[in-house]
Amino acid sequence: MTENINKDLLLKIQGLKTHFFTKRGVVKAVDGIDFSIRKGEIVGLVGESGSGKSITSLSIMRLVPKPAGEIVEGKILLDNENLLEKSAEEMRQIRGNRISMILQDPMVSLNQILRVEYQIGEVFRFHKKTNGSLREKCINVLKNVKVPSPELRIRDYPFQFSGGMCQRVVIGMGIANSPELLIADEPTTALDVTIQSQILQLMKRVQQETGAAILMITHDLATVAQICSRVMVMYAGRIVEKAPVHTFYKTPAHPYSTGLIKSVPVLGKKIGRLFSIEGQPPSLLNPPAGCCFASRCNMAKEICHSEYPPEITLDENANHRVSCWLHA
Numbered sequence: 001m002t003e004n005i006n007k008d009l010l011l012k013i014q015g016l017k018t019h020f021f022t023k024r025g026v027v028k029a030v031d032g033i034d035f036s037i038r039k040g041e042i043v044g045l046v047g048e049s050g051s052g053k054s055i056t057s058l059s060i061m062r063l064v065p066k067p068a069g070e071i072v073e074g075k076i077l078l079d080n081e082n083l084l085e086k087s088a089e090e091m092r093q094i095r096g097n098r099i100s101m102i103l104q105d106p107m108v109s110l111n112q113i114l115r116v117e118y119q120i121g122e123v124f125r126f127h128k129k130t131n132g133s134l135r136e137k138c139i140n141v142l143k144n145v146k147v148p149s150p151e152l153r154i155r156d157y158p159f160q161f162s163g164g165m166c167q168r169v170v171i172g173m174g175i176a177n178s179p180e181l182l183i184a185d186e187p188t189t190a191l192d193v194t195i196q197s198q199i200l201q202l203m204k205r206v207q208q209e210t211g212a213a214i215l216m217i218t219h220d221l222a223t224v225a226q227i228c229s230r231v232m233v234m235y236a237g238r239i240v241e242k243a244p245v246h247t248f249y250k251t252p253a254h255p256y257s258t259g260l261i262k263s264v265p266v267l268g269k270k271i272g273r274l275f276s277i278e279g280q281p282p283s284l285l286n287p288p289a290g291c292c293f294a295s296r297c298n299m300a301k302e303i304c305h306s307e308y309p310p311e312i313t314l315d316e317n318a319n320h321r322v323s324c325w326l327h328a
């Protein structure tokens with residue numbers, strides 16, 4: 001059993017801490033997180049703005065903003081190899097090849113003054129995968145992500161594409177070298193609501209066809225419900241709950257998770273006023289002792305304000321874990 005789990009394991013993060021050393025003090029953007037992703041699964045990382053989601057993904061890519069940002073502790077194991085021990089050159093080979101990243105705004109990901117064909121071609125040229133006709137390969141990239149008339153469109157510039165079509169191009173480039181892991185950081189946030197759902201469906205299909213695992217970063221629980229099989233909730237630089245998606249919606253264990261679920265409007269249900277969690281997330285500069293959510297939690301006990309809770313396993317088989325004193 002254990003062996004099987006290990007064989008399926010793709011990414012394992014252990015005790016990761018990424019801090020920013022600023023003039024005002026140390027910002028603990030990621031402050032001791034652990035999680036794993038199995039081959040081919042879609043895992044959601046959800047949390048309010050500023051909770052450390054993007055810095056988590058940049059840490060995995062070893063692209064933490066310098067000079068202030070630094071990974072200070074932990075391990076990032078990709079297929080059992082610690083990425084934190086790789087050289088800069090080895091990381092360049094891993095990025096865009098074994099791990100790809102898709103960002104929020106496709107208009108920023110693409111260079112507006114270079115033809116799409118040239119930019120897609122770069123992905124192959126950089127990783128020296130240029131056997132066969134490069135033009136054919138570029139057309140195939142667009143075909144894979146269902147851009148209409150790919151033979152004509154590769155001649156176009158990004159500004160001639162709509163936002164949704166641009167994001168398709170970016171996703172196509174992301175999967176061009178068959179990565180094992182795709183990190184998507186709020187990939188639909190910059191798009192119109194109607195397009196968002198199409199892009200999510202595309203990502204789901206991409207996962208099924210390529211077998212890549214996806215780490216889907218979002219502040220939106222609807223996105224999680226639509227395509228993820230597991231979810232991890234991040235709050236103030238820590239992961240406070242991990243669960244299969246159906247378990248998470250049925251029996252959320254952390255008061256913050258409960259609050260997040262309650263604040264999502266339910267289709268077809270008349271609601272007077274949408275629930276929202278009162279208060280603000282704490283500053284990651286000098287965060288309070290104890291659980292960072294305690295000051296906003298109506299179930300907080302004394303210990304919650306003084307000591308950070310251990311991670312409690314609620315269901316080993318389902319991998320449902322929570323860091324909260326209510327369950328300790």
Ligand SMILES: Nc1ncnc2c1ncn2[C@@H]1O[C@H](COP(=O)(O)OP(=O)(O)O)[C@@H](O)[C@H]1O
Pocket residue numbers: 020022027028029047048049050051052053054055056065068069284
């Ligand atoms: N370059 C930086 N310098 C200092 N602090 C930063 C920097 N980048 C991010 N942070 C801080 O790290 C925390 C987490 O940021 P981020 O990962 O971008 O949040 P999220 O993606 O969840 O919205 C925030 O408090 C943010 O202020």
Ligand SMILES: [Mg+2]
Pocket residue numbers: 053054055185
């Ligand atoms: Mg972010």
